Amino acid sequence: AFHSSGYTEIVAYFQVRPWVIWAFRLSRPIRFLLAPKALRDAAGKLAARLYRGPDERARARNGARIWARAEDRDGNAVTMLLRGPDGYQLTVDAALAAVDAVLAGEVEPGGYTPAMAFGAGFLDRLAGVSVSDAPA
Numbered sequence: 001a002f003h004s005s006g007y008t009e010i011v012a013y014f015q016v017r018p019w020v021i022w023a024f025r026l027s028r029p030i031r032f033l034l035a036p037k038a039l040r041d042a043a044g045k046l047a048a049r050l051y052r053g054p055d056e057r058a059r060a061r062n063g064a065r066i067w068a069r070a071e072d073r074d075g076n077a078v079t080m081l082l083r084g085p086d087g088y089q090l091t092v093d094a095a096l097a098a099v100d101a102v103l104a105g106e107v108e109p110g111g112y113t114p115a116m117a118f119g120a121g122f123l124d125r126l127a128g129v130s131v132s133d134a135p136a
Helices: 018-034 037-050 056-061 087-103 114-118
Strands: 064-071 077-084 130-133
Touching: 018 037, 087 114
Parallel strands: none
Antiparallel strands: 064 077, 077 130
């Protein structure tokens, strides 16, 4: 975000279910056991067996809601609310729109952050996505 915004101090938070916090805390004392790559790979395979992710019906029921707030050193703040399809679909839609923009010549060659490459209005291109001002 620094490269797009110029802000040197950026803090991000996200909401998780209580069991996720519990699992992270419980795993702290044994994290060193996953240092060897073979054990990390085995743990990843076990996790893939135990958790498949949401099915299509569950994804259709649960859309994405992202609330964001930006504040400068003087305390001036802006907030926004993004509503859209679930995170899986939003990722696919955004990736395909990015490829379309590149193939259409809308992006100059080089290395960019997504915001620098596609602009602040990029999300407006995506089906089912709305971005609006939000109350603080």
